[in-house]
Amino acid sequence: MKKLTSLCGFIVLVEGHMKMNVPIPYGRSTLENSPLALDGADFPCKQRPGVYAVEDASNVYALGSTNPLNFTGTAVHGGGSCQISMTYDVEPNKNSVWKVLTSIEGGCPARDQTGNMGSNANAADPFQYEFTIPSNIPAGKGTIAWTWFNKVGQREMYMNCGPLTLTGGGGSRANFDNLPDMFKANIGNDCHVPDNKDVVFPDPGKEVTRLNGATNAFHAPTGPGCDSAAGPGPTPEPSAAPKSNKSNPESYLIYLIALNVGFVV
Numbered sequence: 166m167k168k169l170t171s172l173c174g175f176i177v178l179v180e181g182h183m184k185m186n187v188p189i190p191y192g193r194s195t196l197e198n199s200p201l202a203l204d205g206a207d208f209p210c211k212q213r214p215g216v217y218a219v220e221d222a223s224n225v226y227a228l229g230s231t232n233p234l235n236f237t238g239t240a241v242h243g244g245g246s247c248q249i250s251m252t253y254d255v256e257p258n259k260n261s262v263w264k265v266l267t268s269i270e271g272g273c274p275a276r277d278q279t280g281n282m283g284s285n286a287n288a289a290d291p292f293q294y295e296f297t298i299p300s301n302i303p304a305g306k307g308t309i310a311w312t313w314f315n316k317v318g319q320r321e322m323y324m325n326c327g328p329l330t331l332t333g334g335g336g337s338r339a340n341f342d343n344l345p346d347m348f349k350a351n352i353g354n355d356c357h358v359p360d361n362k363d364v365v366f367p368d369p370g371k372e373v374t375r376l377n378g379a380t381n382a383f384h385a386p387t388g389p390g391c392d393s394a395a396g397p398g399p400t401p402e403p404s405a406a407p408k409s410n411k412s413n414p415e416s417y418l419i420y421l422i423a424l425n426v427g428f429v430v
């Protein structure tokens with residue numbers, strides 16, 4: 166993509182973007198820094214060959230712990246809003262149930278920036294963040310995800326995933342089910358984040374960090390798909406599925422089976 170930048174001035178539109186560095190993503194060697202496809206075709210986790218390859222560490226966290234979050238890249242698009250979410254699926258698919266652990270509204274993945282901090286896709290993003298694992302959810306294996314709605318530039322959704330192991334005990338599935346659903350927008354699901362805004366999540370959960378960007382521009386998302394987060398079942402598929410088709414018994418069954426498998430593992 167660099168060659169495009171030398172041809173024209175649309176740096177914000179075509180420059181490389183950002184990747185999650187810590188937690189360590191799955192398939193780092195095949196993970197590009199681009200957003201999800203605009204029609205949601207590669208949701209979740211940027212589907213590709215090797216998407217769930219565990220290449221280095223496995224992100225082991227104790228229930229109740231607070232843990233570091235940081236990024237690689239300098240094309241921060243003025244920051245925006247991020248979430249850290251998880252599923253108990255070790256190889257999530259589009260029916261996986263993602264629940265929010267921490268929401269960061271504004272200033273993520275960079276604070277006080279009006280645009281990009283540079284164009285070096287491999288440089289460390291100096292800003293450090295944290296997320297919290299609830300103490301009352303089940304231990305076990307799953308997948309952790311960072312999602313990002315950039316403030317400036319093309320309307321996009323980023324999603325990087327990594328392996329997850331939660332240690333400890335005593336938590337309950339009901340507590341997990343009661344966490345908010347991961348917010349989705351800009352992937353063909355009739356929910357949009359306005360340009361030049363730090364999106365305010367409709368249901369951010371209890372762990373919310375609000376950081377100012379260079380401009381104070383918090384704003385709700387727009388569109389009928391934004392409030393698709395009712396109930397513990399899977400949210401509608403990002404593309405194709407009509408919005409009225411909110412409950413899908415078949416995929417809910419798959420979800421239940423997946424949960425049971427997750428428990429046994």
Ligand SMILES: *[C@@H]1O[C@H](CO)[C@@H](O)[C@H](O)[C@H]1NC(C)=O
Nearest residue numbers: 186187233234235289290291
């Ligand atoms: C990211 O966080 C980890 C864990 O705190 C830390 O060791 C590392 O230096 C950080 N990396 C960057 C690039 O800031």
